[in-house]
Amino acid sequence: MPERLRPTLAEAIARHGLDARKSLGQHFLLDPSITGRIAALPGPLEGRHVVEVGPGPGGLTRALLDAGAASVTAIEVDPRAAALIGELAAGEDGRLRLIEADATRLDLAGLTGTPRQVVANLPYNVGTPLLVGWLRQAALWERLTLMFQLEVAERICAAPDTDAYGRLAVLAQWVCTTDIVLRVPPGAFVPPPKVWSAVVRLTPREKQPDPVLFGAMERLTAAAFGQRRKMLRGALAGLGGEALLERAGIDPRRRAETLSVAEFERLAGCLVS
Template structure:
């Protein structure tokens, strides 16, 4: 787009605003337009979609998203220095770009734009996991999530049973969505470089989503099961009527959490909810 190509370079914008990345905010900026354009493309066709971006920083990915046919982009930014840069960008895209200056953890992002909604973001690494879990609770509200994480976190999200990365986060994510790692980036792709590799994970919510009560039940079951990984299930699930829970689901109590499939965790969560409802 001509308008995008005529914008001031990101490095010049950062220099003019004195926008140094702050560790306390988990900031690592993506400045290479080739990379940000690839991430925007990985989100799939955005024609007519309303995109939410969390932690836009100097706006590199924001520019890439505005270069698509997305109906609108809503940028949620806590850092007032970065928010000022996004305000400048709004002057070029007044009808398509909106800024919400707040903590994304405190926001119901579904209230910021109509459906169909996508989240596309290079997430602040220090709050990436709680943000994701919160969005999984609202799975039906999102058409797709395209999110940058530390590579290890992305591997946990997509891990299979009986692997070193398989745990609570992977169970919750894969129970609610199809999860794939679609891009990996070395530290040098960012400014400043983080200490580890990063990855983009794509999450497409399943057509059928758990009720809020069932999601809470799954959170309880996975917290207990993986909270004491070395214990057998009959021990780790003891606080959740473990013996009865395992008997009714037909799962061997001598197994450990990392050996269970998503379907087996689903059975445990549904049975736990039923037992809790009966009292």
């Protein structure tokens, strides 16, 4: 539906009494110039089926529809926001579908056709676990375009031997190319968070690990970075320690943050072989 035929965001928010709730990690993005930019970041959306988690009042939802997405499936746990999105969906000729549920409990890839993408301003309190779940099934997604707190975005894209490099960087960069494509100041949100936010674009690699290898990588990175100040022979003692490291050709005196993603992949391969 063209924007001029919809209630304005301000009208919709007022009618539904929708204020952002800290308990739900909500910070609403209402500026149409910014939501429009975010909707353009995944590339052309014509023919794509988009999943949006935490649409709130629907600012980004409107931008995704206006960008030409074949469909938008909005997942919203807040009944106040769900009522607003449901009202918006009634005027969108079936292109917008609302699912009122907790996104962490859903198989989101099973909700829509292909090619499928996620584009979302993620609630702060569930962004990281949602991302890890999507990485486990990266082959099912064409692209993930996700807004996080800037600190989390930097952790996803961090290089080895930096303070931000850790488990999230290894998992994300192993199965996707990752780029910070937009930084957003606190003042763009209502209410303003205390920190900057950033949009990360993740594009799954052509070759993806099988579930067994991905599970091994999850265990490996959890152990390695769970005691990141220890040498790897100590941090990985429960997974084979020095014997595992020697099989992978990695000095057991090194620490987790010094290993490249390729070296972690080699270790994970040894763990399952």
